Amino acid sequence: MRLTVRRQVRELFSRRCGYCGISELDNGAELTIDHFQPQVAQGTDALENLVYCCHACNGFKGEFWNPDPQAVLRLLHPLRDNLPEHFTESESGELVALTETAGFHIETLHLNRPQLVGHRLRLRQNERMARENLAFREQIEAYEEELRSLIERLRRTTS
Numbered sequence: 001m002r003l004t005v006r007r008q009v010r011e012l013f014s015r016r017c018g019y020c021g022i023s024e025l026d027n028g029a030e031l032t033i034d035h036f037q038p039q040v041a042q043g044t045d046a047l048e049n050l051v052y053c054c055h056a057c058n059g060f061k062g063e064f065w066n067p068d069p070q071a072v073l074r075l076l077h078p079l080r081d082n083l084p085e086h087f088t089e090s091e092s093g094e095l096v097a098l099t100e101t102a103g104f105h106i107e108t109l110h111l112n113r114p115q116l117v118g119h120r121l122r123l124r125q126n127e128r129m130a131r132e133n134l135a136f137r138e139q140i141e142a143y144e145e146e147l148r149s150l151i152e153r154l155r156r157t158t159s
Contacts (some may be wrong), residue, residue, distance in 0.1 A: 001045055005035040005047065005050070008047060009033055009050045009051075009052045010030070010052055012039065012052070012079075012138070013051070015031075016031075016052070017031055017052065017054040017057055017080070018052055018053050018078035019051070019054075019058050019061070019078065019108065019109050019111070020055040020056070020111055022116070022119060022136060024111060025088075026119065027054055031054050032052075032054070032055055033051070033052060033053070033055055034050070034051045034053045034057075034061060035048070035049055035051075036051050036065075036077055037063050037065055037067075038063040038064075041063070041065045041067070042064050042107065043065070048079075049078075051078055056110075056113075060108060060109045061075065061109060068115075071101075072100045072101050072104065073104050074104070075104075075105050075108060075109070076105045078128050083100065085099070085112075086101060086102035086105070087105075089120060092119040093115070093118070093120040093121040093124070093145055094112045094117055094122075095111050
């Protein structure tokens, strides 16, 4: 596969696994490229057939392929299928299937393996902490502005 195609796939998937969402940064290395329709099933190197994915998801997927895009027992394509219609994330960090296809997809790719559930929970916690941090910084800025205003008023009254 040409390096330019590999770069395009990485950017298309924002350097994240198209199946489980883990980033290169969290993975500690570049990910691999999966042929959604495997080469053994005449899958090509066309950009629309390539999915940037982690080695774990690639291994779980293997050479699975169902040529019927309407079949229940098929994998969801990260870009062609509307994933929020098929599954959601629970408070516990697990993916919950909303369709039979999603159930098959989640089970086949082991998307509720403990490491991924923990990763999702950590991401959620980091996002919450970032929001809280921003709120604290905004509050501090408001207090600083109020303090500057009070100091200025004090200067005017003592002059």
